[in-house]
Amino acid sequence: MTTHAVIPQPILPSDTGWRVFARRLLSGALFASVLVGCGGGGGGGISGSGQPPDPVVKDIPIAYIERPLPRDDDGELLPLTPAGRDDFNPGARLFIKARATDDALAINVTDQAFAEGADYDVKDLTSHPDGSRLLFAMRAPEIEDAPDEDQPTWNIWEYDLSNRQLQRVISSDIVAEVADDISPRYIPGGRIVFASSRQVRSRALLLDANKPQYAAESESGDGPAFVLHSMTVAGDDIRQLSFNQGHDWAPLLRDDGRLLYTRADSYRNNRVSYYTSNPNGTDVRPHYGYHTRLAEDTPWLFNPELMADGRLVGIYKPRDELPGGDIVAIDTSEYVEDDQTVLGTEGDALDKLTVLPVTLDGSISRHGYFSALAPLFDDTNRLLVSWSQCRLEALNQDTGDSRYVPCTEANLAAEYEAAPPVYGLFLYNVDDNSQQPVVVPAEDVIYTDLVVMGPRPAAAPVDGAINESLASEGLGILDIRSVYDLDGVDTSGAGIETLRDPAQTIAAERSARFLRLLGAVSQPPRDIKQVPGSAFGVSRAQGMKEIIGYVPVAPDGSVRAAVPADTAFTIAVLDANGMRISPRHQNWLQVRPGETFQCNGCHQRDSQVPHGRLDAGPMALNTGAETSGLPFANTEPRYVAEMGETMAEVYARIAGAPRPQVDLVYNDVWTDPGVRAKDPSFDFLYSELAEGPDPARVPTSAACQQQWSAACRVTINYPAHIQPLWQLPRVERDADNNVTADNTCTSCHSPADADGLVQIPAGQLDLSATETDADQMLSYQQLLRTRFELELVDGVLQERLIATGEFEADEDGELILDAEGNPIPIFERVPIGRIMSPGGAFASGRFFSRFTEFDPMEDTFDHRGLMNDAERKLLAEWLDIGAQYYNNPFDVPE
Structure with a gap:
């Protein structure tokens, strides 16, 4: 007969330490409870160790999602991988304990939503800052023989601890089942932020463009793009916040009130890094890991959470390998990459919180694996963790029986095979590396989401300033201090101060003359339109794009112009002939209606210089006007500057922010005619293309040639x-x-x-x-x-x-x-x-x-x-x- 004993192994420095801990931990009823088939998991019952509760956390409820260990159809163990954004892995259950102790009753709160024995799925668990409610994503069981489009979608659900009420946040079946909703978080103002494929605003804009309404495919080609949305806690007033052409998901709320979330972007290169924004979607900025989080073989931080000190913490492991990983905290405030501080110096942003190493190279990890964690926010520097001891399967060659044994030096020397993990829940103290059991380990169980529901400080509301007049036009403002500022290096040749002085530089001597605004062309799902690869041309790498229009670059390289809101766009710097002279800007920008988005300059794609974060990277090269009340040297007297303003800012304040044009038009608005003659005007007009026999070859409408609007596009086939x-x-x-x-x-x-x-x-x-x-x-x-x-x-x-x-x-x-x-x-x-x-x-x-x-x-x-x-x-x-x-x-x- 084969006997498998589950023996929790603490993270201690020696075999002797393990034996001391085991004797203390496994006394009395606890030893019986860890035998196969006894206790463990949620199970709706009492684990029953008899160990006295920790007085510090005895009254703090915890919640966790338990699911079977992932296995293939042949029963072979699969590595722990984060569930795809819309993947369905039935068998998960959500449990709540009234306190973080082993003897507290584990109550299943999600079974009540479905018929007995239903195979549903649950993920993305979080709690309200006051600890009174839980939010999570849940998907109903598959409908037998129904086509994919008729299957249930992921919905956001809420559980209220005070009245034990479970309800779907969006009550309407029609609205809830439009798309998949995941990754919910409470945010200030009585709203919930979440990731969704519903794309409510993008669909409306497609309709305005005389296209069918659809959920656009992700540029990575793995289904509809999940982007950030928000809604009230009652499930109405759904607003789209982000307009990435890849995925935005897993939002977290920082202490400063901004969102920190995961983004996959960059034109099918599948860079996955962290971005921030205000909760209303304004001021989207790259934040951390754009370069070091790229490679497929780079370990990634799964199930990320924010600690009380602001660090990002999660399970660190290779993306598609191993049954678990290590606990790692990342300081994203002081670092922009794993190895680079905000000041540009070398360092190590990753802090492994376990004293003894967890091995991630595929060899046996002597000190086990972790699968999930949650900070306690109780000033004790403790985490609730899901941890599996390291086990080996010892085979008796004579009888054929096997048993599970801990990874001691002797057992490792015997070269036993690694056994499946056996996860339990523990309170893990980072300060002294000790553990206290909360849910004893059980076979074939893994915990993927954990929450400690003690109250924690609520973030203050923060939203970017909005210009209501621009918002009413569906516009925002793009403000670039100088396109000559490339990662803190002046690429103008003569120098920005020389270029902005008409007495020293004529227009023909300035390389940057226009900025081209390019809009993303969202790809439809195959059931709407099947687009062959040949339609993209020689390569799919650049996708499809439309030209939004052209705006002038001021002599100092600055740009301040209106751009369409709620639209994924990118930019290119052009010379006087309308040819791109800048590297391709291969990140999607966005502005919300009425927002002003500011940046210092441009960025080399593979440069390690921080870009986008206003608290990192080089200072802006274009320092603007040196004083107030005077124009720039030798420029039109009416353009009187305020200290620090760029030329484009001065012009926009006095004459209004330029709207894009579909034609290239240059007029010298800066040279003081009392100093020298103005530079000659010129234009390249689409109307000149219509002189031939076929006016249809003009790639934009006559209305857009006459007067640009936010809906205008140039589409070249x-x-x-x-x-x-x-x-x-x-x-x-x-x-x-x-x-x-x-x-x-x-x-x-x-x-x-x-x-x-x-x-x-x-x-x-x-x-x-x-x-x-x-x-x-x-x-x-x-x-x-x-x-x-x-x-x-x-x-x-x-x-x-x-x-x-x-x-x-x-x-x-x-x-x-x-x-x-x-x-x-x-x-x-x-x-x-x-x-x-x-x-x-x-x-x-x-x-x-x-x-x-x-x-x-x-x-x-x-x-x-x-x-x-x-x-x-x-x-x-x-x-x-x-x-x-x-x-x-x-x-x-x-």
Whole structure:
């Protein structure tokens, strides 16, 4: 007969210490209670150790979620992984104990919501600051044979300890089942913040854009994006707070009243780090771990909570390995990365709270594993933890029986196999590394959420300032002190003070002239629209994007302009030709209606310099006006500055914050004409594209060209807006209007001449609209992929092949001979480098230079003047945003 004894192992420094503790802990009834099948878990009964309660916590209720150890269909143990945001793992139960002692009755509070024996799931447990109520996410059992869209969703539930009442927060079935709601937290003002896939505001904006309402897919491709929402404690007035295109979840409320939450972002790179915001969604900032939390093999902090000292604490373990992890606290106030302080010095933000090490490298962890924790907030530096001793399975070779034994030196030396974990609940004292049992360990049980319900200080309400006038227009303000400030380095060349002085610098000498605002294009679920990979072009990495518009960059590099609220957007710095000169800003920004969002400058993607946190990183380079009551040197006298204001701030205060425009328009508003002549104005207008036979090739509406609004977008699709450039008639005529030259792109860049005879396309570049098997026009592939040289052979156009000097051989390396006994040569095609790059217009300089330069020694045809400024600007912006084939999923043919 096989006997498995469960022996709790404390974290003590030696085998002798373990034996002393075991004799003290396992006296009397407790030893009987830890045998297999006796007590343990919630079980709705009394554990019964007889050990006297801790007087400090005897009256503090605790709550916990108990579930079976995760196993596969064959019964093999699976690693402890955080449940996916909408994953359903039935079998969980929520228990409450009136006090944190082993002899307190464990009451199941969630079974009452469903029929007896129902397999439901519970997670994301939290409590009200006054300890009177519990919040959690719960999902009803599967409906047999029902399709996925008819299955229950995750809902937010509340349990009131005073009246023992359990109720769903959103009472309406219709409203509750619209989407999955998880990760609830109480916040000041009688509201609840939570993560949800309902996307209430984003859906409304889709409808305004004449698109179907849907929950947008996460850019990581793992289902609908979960973003932050809030509602009243009565379950109404649901508001969307965040507009990330990835996931925002697990919000926590800091002592300063701000939210700290987990964000997955960055264009399918799946960076997972911590962000903060105000509870109304304003002032979203990266906070911690953007660089060091990236790699898949980097251990992650599961089930995070905030300690009384403000540190983030949780279970630290590899993402998809091991049956548990270590207890680690992270100081996110003084650090921005695991190894970097807010001051930029090296350090270690991670503090392992266990004296003896928990092994995370896959070897046997002698000191066991933890699966969940909760701070006590009682000034004792204690945690409620779920902990499993380290156990080994000792097999008797003679009888075939096995038993579980602790991980002593002798047992480890015997090389026994690791046994499954056996989790129990303990009060763990960080100061002296001691433990007191609260729920004795039981086989096949794990605890994934813990809460200590003692009262704790409530955070003060905090919300960002709102401009009601802007809010009524659906706008906010983006304020950048200087785009030349790159991680604290002045990239302007001449210096910001020199650039802002018109007497020292003319506009043509300033590299940054415009800011392009780019909006995210949310992808629909497959049941709404199936979008093939070919629709994204050469790569899905940049997704699809729309251009919101362009705003001017002031001479000192500052920007203060209105932007659409409740919209995921990003930015790019442009030169006078409308070409991006900045690295791609691959993080989504947002403003709430009426919000002003401020930043110092720009950021290199892979730079380790803290970015976004106002309490970290370099000071702003653009210090603004040196005094009040005077204009900047040699500028228009009416733009009188206040001390510290940037040029853009001065202009916005006096003339109003500029609204974006879909066209590039430059007017010199700064130069004092008494000092020198103003710089010449210029514009690149979409209306110039309409001079051809097809006005539909303009990628925005006539209304947006006349007057921009928050709903205006520029949507560039290659078939509709770029291919027509190659086919637009471009002819030269004499005085009698006779055609003297046909410079239409496809007249030369085509496999047939004007008489229909086969020809090698000029420059080996075919710009015809021929469809290919890849659901993309041939011209698109010729421009953006490697193409191969062609040659005419007996009137047939075919790829040119050249001998490599090698010969065909069999798998043994022996030459293969033809019918005449000769070796068979190997031929290969001759590649031609692509002429355009999805990296942007500057990376496609070889193409654009054709229209501005001519070298008679190398060029066979003079392209200068064949495309106007508006056409080149259209090509530049299309390349800059990623050279997508489509930028609207609903324009993609079925």
